[in-house]
Amino acid sequence: MINYVIRRLLWVVVILWGVSLLTFVVTYAVPADPARLYAGVHASADTVRSIRHQMGLDRPVYVQYLDYLGRVARGDFGYSYHLGLPVLPAIMDRFPATAELALGGILAELLIGLPVGILAAMWRNSPFDRFILLMSLLGISAPSFWLGLILLYYLGYVWPIFPLGGYGGIQNLVLPSLALGITGAGWYARMLRSTLLDILGLDYVRTARAKGVRGALVVLRHMLPNALSPILTMLGLDLGYFLGGVLVIETVFGWPGIGRQGWEAITYQDVPMIMGTVLFAALVIVLMNLVIDLSYGFLDPRVRYD
């Protein structure tokens, strides 16, 4: 297993290098001038030229990339053109807010999706089951920004149960977590329902029932552990995706996460921040995938790592 982990970590380095190269190339292929954006449209052409030189943007692109790689190897991700802050600390400052929102979103997905999926499987083909399928479809289809605005308006303004966005305590986290989690909850409910129905006809389940085990215990103790594998995969993907920043939800709720910061970086062609944000998000996703892959071994003793 240790060899497996080492191999995967080495691949992380290769993947991150590939991501950095692709991002750098795409960033420079976009017809946008970071120096002009930094200086503003009111600045004279001479001023912009001077700023471009100070930023080192008048050097050949490959020189800029190699210089960037060298600094990253020393832990220096550069300074944000737009914010004037060192990139890595700026991202890490925002990471706690992003992590909170990610965990809140995952919790909402699990707390809504899992019970609903289980009940839908247990009462399959009932009116409740059909209702759940319809609601999960609506949840999957609804754009999260629209969901966010609806939640804000009704639960923050019309009936002021929660704050109107912003970052602070648990009460600020509820609405954005719901907006983020409702869509995913639909997926989890349908996935779990489908997997449970597949397992329902297996011999060990029939044996458990024949032995007199109660329905709920059959589901929870015998069926659920075997049905969780695809859920775990989705969880890992979702968590990795959320931890890279969820721009739409962060914008609707004014949440100070990595997503909004990354979007502002793109708007201002803030190359160091774009690179730092993309690399950070890629690292998180790749590490989350590794954690999920390793967790299969705990869930299923038959899984071996070579």
Next chain:
Amino acid sequence: MRKYTTGKRLASALLACVLVAPALSQQPARADSSRAAGGGSLTVTTQADIPSLDPAIAYDWTGYNTIHNIFDGLLDYKPGTLQLEPSIAASWPKISADGLVWTFTLRKGVMFQAPVNREVHASDFKFSWERILNPKTASPGVGFFLSIAGAKEYNAGKAKDVSGIKALGPYTLQVRLVKPYVPFKYVCAMTFAYVVPREIVEKYPKDFSHHAVGTGAFRLAQWVPGQKIVLERNPHYFQAGLPHLDKVTFMIGPAPNVAILQVQRGEADIPTDEIPAEDYLSLKTDPQWANKIYRIPSVAVAYMFMNTQVPPLTNKSVRQAIAMAIDKRRIIAVGTAGLGKVTGGVLPPLMPCYNPNLKTWPYDVTQARKLLAKAGYPHGFSTTITASGTSLGQARVEQVIQRDLSQIGIKATIKMAIGSTYTTLITTPKAVQIAQTSWTLDYPDPSDFIDPILTTVASENGGSNFAFYRNPTVDALAAKADQEQDQAKRCSLYHQIEQIIVTDAPWVPLYTPEHATIVSSHVAGFYMSPIWYEFDFKYYRAAS
């Protein structure tokens, strides 16, 4: 912190609100300042994070409201006006007869905020202005100071200091210009010209912004990036009796439509972002909020430009025909919800030397078609409108323009380019044919609306003359006006310049935007400034 109720408690709260609401709706439209006491705090919202609080670097509208309250310069604008008055300068500068030498006498007792806690001297202004001109600072404001003798040499690394800036004593600053430059007084009031303490700049050479120390009415107490900025009263502010408030908190992040809900719920007091057009329309018809809306015309012009280097827009008659085909009233109604006034010229009405008798192109579709046919395009032609997609209102304006052009046979395709790409495209020769944008003042002088956007030098090397309009007569008149010290003669020159430009029609000036906001009843003494910082917190009070 506000508590939030659920279930039965919510129902009770709602019932209470229904019973109390009629009484609350009797509050006066504008908070009575006689009820206001000193002290207190206000909460304001801003969607975008403030990129920098360093006066040498900041050149964006989000930062101005904050920077203006932390720092001061030699001159400042009288509250709510476009007139200058001395600020850190004790009096109006002595200007030599030839207009080249400006001598400022500083007030005594103007102190830098903690932790610096020392008096401002003339040498601090020399340091602050040389810092702008130092290429390592990468300041966007360099161009404004190049009229100072020795500035170009210093900026090019050929001199150790700026020879034209001299501290003749602790309270006397002398500035020598290369040639007379009438707008220089406005440069002294720009944020770039605000004084900063050497000690803090040298301690934090790369991050003065997050350790900003100035002389202003408020000091930077806390900045959590992406979340909030807290300004606290400067107890040693040199203007006695100011500020009235103890604290101003900037909540960073709320979208403009959410910010309005926050004000209505009492969670915020002033939204600093523009009210979206849809929300403005609904607030106008809301009896509780209609008389809490503040409007002010901006010193800006929204315009459509045509690339004079791309055929057939190289043809003046084609551009004139287009100028007559655009329905500006409809654009204001559709794009801005009525927050604007039709204009036909370059200079907005609040700008000195505004010409109310300017001959502009009327809206006349029939004449437009005839002129286009005479220009050799009886069946029109195809073109593109490059859109930046920054707002719904702007998208609607572009659609109106597209429709108006189709009425004279011009088939315009709208192409989207996001912000960063759009800015680069419109400064690239021949990349864009038609686009719509706006220009807002750096200072209230007509040169600010001519030199940087309609002269030949501004059309080169990525300048802001997006129409690439080049007219040597305009260039010569503009250069003459920059040095003309007689205001009447100056205005006459700008009238000539503006008439030439309108006749040549590189632009179709559309409207002068108006800014609108709402404020909560918690705010007293509120007004909006027509200058680039709209909100002057040192004069506001918290109503009791």
